[in-house]
Amino acid sequence: MSITTAVSVLTTASWLAAVALLVVLVVRASKRRTTKGIMTVFVVVVVLALALTTISAGLVFVEPHERGVVISAFSPHGYRETPLNPGLNWIIPYAESVIYYPISKQTYTMSIAHSEGQVQGDDSVAARTSDGQEIFIDASVIFKIDPTQVVDVHIAWQSRYIDDLVRPLTRGVIRDAISQYRVDEVVSTKRFDITQQISDELGNQLNSNGLLLDDFVLRNITFSAEYALSVEQKQIAEQQAQQAKFVVEQKKQEAEQARQVAQGKADAAVIAAEGDAQARLIQAEAEAEALAMIAQALAENPDLLT
Structure with missing residues (x-):
């Protein structure tokens, strides 16, 4: 007690x-x-x-x-x-x-899930990319009040610092950052850069209002229904193109195999024909040599005919 x-x-x-x-x-x-x-x-x-x-x-x-x-x-x-x-x-x-x-850490979450954030229902941040695509960002801001600036926070915001400062400031910084990138960059190559850019800008603005940013978490990115459909159609087309390419390559391989088999058979036939011709030549030479030897023997011994 x-x-x-x-x-x-x-x-x-x-x-x-x-x-x-x-x-x-x-x-x-x-x-x-x-x-x-x-x-x-x-x-x-x-x-x-x-x-x-x-x-x-x-x-x-x-x-x-x-x-x-x-x-x-x-x-x-x-x-x-x-x-x-x-x-x-x-x-x-x-x-x-x-x-x-x-002065302990506080977390403010904005999510498309209805019961996940501080606001019930869809509270994701709608933003447009530099190429005009609308996307929806789920994010969490982990922050705390600077112990040395508690009095300033009270004078400027009182107990409204979450709803009137953290929430609108975070949503605005996210929208500004997303507007500088294409949609394909947001979801792939530039996601880390975007997160870092938002963290730096948000940290500076919160600090100037007596709050300290501990971490910014880019939780999820959701596409609009139209863009999600176009992405799905593109993926299907790419898969079909890959399948067609695979079929073409398979046919090429089958044709090459057939050509090699035919070439093998042709080469075998040529070799067989050459072998037969060589055998016949040897046989003819042998028969001619045998006849020559018989003729010589008869010439030297005419009596063999009597």
Whole structure:
């Protein structure tokens, strides 16, 4: 239990005791009984309750993830120029009050999904590319209030810094960045460059308003129905062209295979014919040589014929 909570509990208990004593006093007075001792206790309890109420109004505890802006009736500007830091602080009772601001990270999401972002329904950012195509951007901005500029944020924006600063500023920066690129660049080669450009510009503008950009997330890109249809038709045409090219290449390969088979057969026929011719030539030469040898033998031995 914190000190401020304990003081508040004691203050409440004191006032309850004062009310109870007042009831006892009224009852005893109506019965004409003595109230001198009870009256003294009642006065002491009331004084104690007033003192605790004053202390409770002046004690302020700031959580580690918060900073406090003090609205003061005694300050020339109506507020303290220095925010309250985490821990136990003291303000002037009844003359000053504290407005708390979180300095932890906050996320603001704009999405086409109906229940994903801070706004219910389609909250994606509609933007046009340099070639006139409409696209829809889902994005998240992670930011926090600069602890040193909490007072400035309060003066300029109060609690409206999300709806009146972060949201419109982010949507405008996204549209400006997308308008500098073609649709094919947005969805492919330039996506990282676009994200970096948006982060740099958004960070500068938030910083000038007392906020620190932690990260910008380009979550999703959705095309218009017309462009999505044209992309689908283009993909189908490209697939058909690839299929036709594949069929042509396949036919070329089949024709080459048939030519090679035919060439092989032709070469085999030529080789076979050459082989037959060579065999016949050898056979003829052999027969002629045999006849020559017979003729020589007869010439040398005529008696062989008798």
